[in-house]
Amino acid sequence: MKLYKNERIDRLYSNEVQIIQSAEVFSFSLDAVLLAYFTSALQKEKGILVDLCAGNGAVGLFLTKKVAGQIIEVEVQERLADMARRSIELNNLGDRVQMLNIDLDKAIEFIKKDSVDIVTCNPPYFSNLPTSKKNSNPYLAIARHEISVNLERIIEVTSDLLKMNGKAYFVHRPERTAEIFELMRKHRLAPKKVQLVHPKEEKEANMILIEAIKDGRPNGVRFMPAIVVYNDSGEYTPLLREILYGKSE
Secondary structure, three states: OOOOOOOOEEEEOOOOEEEEOOOOOOOOOOHHHHHHHOOOEOOOOOOOEEOOOOOOHHHHHHHHHOOOOOOOOOOOOOOHHHHHHHHHHOOOOOOOEEEEOOOHHHHHHHHOOOEEEEEEEEEOOEEEOOOOOOOHHHHHHHHHHHHOOOOOHHHHHHHHHEEEEEEEEEEEEEHHHHHHHHHHOOOOOOEEEEEEEEEEOOOOOOOOEEEEEEEOOOOEEEOOOOEEEEEOOEOHHHHHHHHHHHOOO
């Protein structure tokens, strides 16, 4: 497998997926792993899962053990999409996973409207405000700030892609929860399940995982037990070790 300068191959040991990374361009972080963990399994052989804002393809690749059908990844940055394609090849998943190097706005031109069972998204977390301090690295700036697409457009495209009762899964920052819920309801998505992620038990949550259903009934939001990443000794909690490395024998 061809690697470019400053690229490396990392592994998610819990499902033995290998992925090409680069600190200079893009590397997946814990939010991608937790989003894949939070997403429901899709065992239909003709089922379709679409991962928006896919980056180097981490979320889609991590979900290959939970999805029996097709996975389509959508990423606007050519370099990241190329990394994802090589990771797909590296894992011999070309028959099940596809990378579309397109603007998210064009997703409906390539994927049939109202046809998708699950949409996942680990979007840019920060609004693109004039006062926002952005990373000087353009790859990281686009990944972290809403430069190429904003939150409302992401949610609108998610709704357009999903079939009725299809499910959406997002990971984001807790401080934008009210905005996310408001935009979801505006675009026919009913939030149904929420799980907060805390770096330590005594620390405030720094991530939120949200499940929504297209055209689902309003209300009825369930709050799952919180995920705690580190114990008091700074080591991964048992749940995190299981998510990252699999169940111990």
